[in-house]
Amino acid sequence: MTSLAVPEHPWLLPGELAVPADQGRTHPRRTTRDWIVDIVAFLGSLLWVLFVTADALSPDPAIAIPLPHDWMTVADALIGLVCCGLLWLRRRWPLGLLVATTPLTMFSLASAIPLLIMFFTVVVHRRTAIAMAVTVAGLVTNLVFSWLRPDPAWPYWATASWGVVFSFAVLAWGMFVRARRQLIVSLRERAERAEAEQQLRVAQARHLERTRIAREMHDVLAHRISLLSLHAGALEFRPDAPAEEVARAAGVIRGSAHAALQDLREVIGVLRAEGDNDVDAPEPPQPTLADLPTLIAESRSAGVNVNVSDIVDRSGEVPAALGRAAYRIVQEGLTNARKHAAGAAVTVDVAGGPGAGLTVAIGNRWPVGAPPGGTLPGAGTGLVGISERVTLAGGRLAYGRDDAGDFRLAAWLPWPA
Numbered sequence: 579m580t581s582l583a584v585p586e587h588p589w590l591l592p593g594e595l596a597v598p599a600d601q602g603r604t605h606p607r608r609t610t611r612d613w614i615v616d617i618v619a620f621l622g623s624l625l626w627v628l629f630v631t632a633d634a635l636s637p638d639p640a641i642a643i644p645l646p647h648d649w650m651t652v653a654d655a656l657i658g659l660v661c662c663g664l665l666w667l668r669r670r671w672p673l674g675l676l677v678a679t680t681p682l683t684m685f686s687l688a689s690a691i692p693l694l695i696m697f698f699t700v701v702v703h704r705r706t707a708i709a710m711a712v713t714v715a716g717l718v719t720n721l722v723f724s725w726l727r728p729d730p731a732w733p734y735w736a737t738a739s740w741g742v743v744f745s746f747a748v749l750a751w752g753m754f755v756r757a758r759r760q761l762i763v764s765l766r767e768r769a770e771r772a773e774a775e776q777q778l779r780v781a782q783a784r785h786l787e788r789t790r791i792a793r794e795m796h797d798v799l800a801h802r803i804s805l806l807s808l809h810a811g812a813l814e815f816r817p818d819a820p821a822e823e824v825a826r827a828a829g830v831i832r833g834s835a836h837a838a839l840q841d842l843r844e845v846i847g848v849l850r851a852e853g854d855n856d857v858d859a860p861e862p863p864q865p866t867l868a869d870l871p872t873l874i875a876e877s878r879s880a881g882v883n884v885n886v887s888d889i890v891d892r893s894g895e896v897p898a899a900l901g902r903a904a905y906r907i908v909q910e911g912l913t914n915a916r917k918h919a920a921g922a923a924v925t926v927d928v929a930g931g932p933g934a935g936l937t938v939a940i941g942n943r944w945p946v947g948a949p950p951g952g953t954l955p956g957a958g959t960g961l962v963g964i965s966e967r968v969t970l971a972g973g974r975l976a977y978g979r980d981d982a983g984d985f986r987l988a989a990w991l992p993w994p995a
């Protein structure tokens with residue numbers, strides 16, 4: 579899971595933009611900035627209620643429109659105080675509170691400031707259609723207020739126009755704040771999505787690389803260990819062999835074990851390597867087509883009868899990737915022959931050239947009966963790995979029993995002219 583970046587001063591952000599967001603909460607928790615804004619809004623609205631009430635009770639009001647009875651002025655003040663208290667709940671139910679208190683603006687001047695703050699909250703936190711609807715409702719109540727409480731010093735339309743100006747000013751300000759917050763949220767989501775995609779690409783690349791290394795490990799170690807098993811089986815089958823043959827077989831076992839350990843060490847070294855920027859450099863072990871004679875010699879030294887037909891035009895110009903794939907195909911074919919057809923003769927045919935492609939074929943007689951010492955275990959992953967190699971190289975692979983009943987592993991690999 580992607581971890582969200584925490585800003586340096588999260589207490590300066592609104593609750594909707596604070597990171598990390600509270601999990602499982604319908605409404606975000608108030609930040610320090612939200613508490614400061616709520617306190618300022620409450621105190622400002624309270625001062626407005628006190629000022630308007632005091633001005634209305636004075637003999638010569640400055641802004642308040644006189645009411646015919648003093649109890650109406652007190653009721654106006656109480657309505658304003660209730661609206662001030664509701665400001666603490668406006669973040670939780672902004673639309674419901676505004677709908678419930680909007681009719682009060684038809685005759686209450688003390689509740690004007692708190693209701694404008696609630697209106698601003700609705701515009702910021704609700705979609706544009708709702709903001710426009712509550713704006714229209716506010717304009718209607720403003721027209722009713724100017725008719726119910728006319729100002730003797732101003733005409734009706736002049737008094738109503740002030741309410742329209744204030745309403746549209748708050749609407750524009752709220753829409754600007756909402757658009758800015760939406761932009762911040764969208765940028766944050768894009769950054770988180772890009773980070774998640776980057777981590778996914780890294781994980782996929784790491785998985786592919788480890789799969790490739792595992793395939794290399796299988797190809798190398800399966801070949802070496804099959805040689806070890808073949809010689810150990812010969813020693814077990816012929817315990818009365820001459821001392822020279824036993825010593826020679828033991829030497830081959832020791833050499834194969836040493837080579838297997840060396841190959842394993844190289845592959846593990848690749849697994850442990852970190853931060854290598856030279857991705858184009860070949861990583862050991864990386865054999866080529868020129869290493870085929872050594873591979874054939876190792877099998878022959880183990881007692882395998884290998885017949886080779888090498889008809890490759892301009893073999894010195896074989897691309898490294900193509901030669902490596904051909905080497906692994908031959909290696910897998912010889913390993914499978916030693917595992918499942920011990921004692922059978924193996925034919926290796928390599929032919930091709932630039933433009934015509936490279937053909938690699940390994941065949942052996944189908945085994946009859948169980949070999950001495952039993953069959954070596956195999957999971958079939960070697961042929962799967964070879965199939966992946968051939969597919970990635972853009973070639974074709976076929977394996978199984980041919981018309982003569984022999985096992986045949988054949989691959990064609992493209993070789994550009």
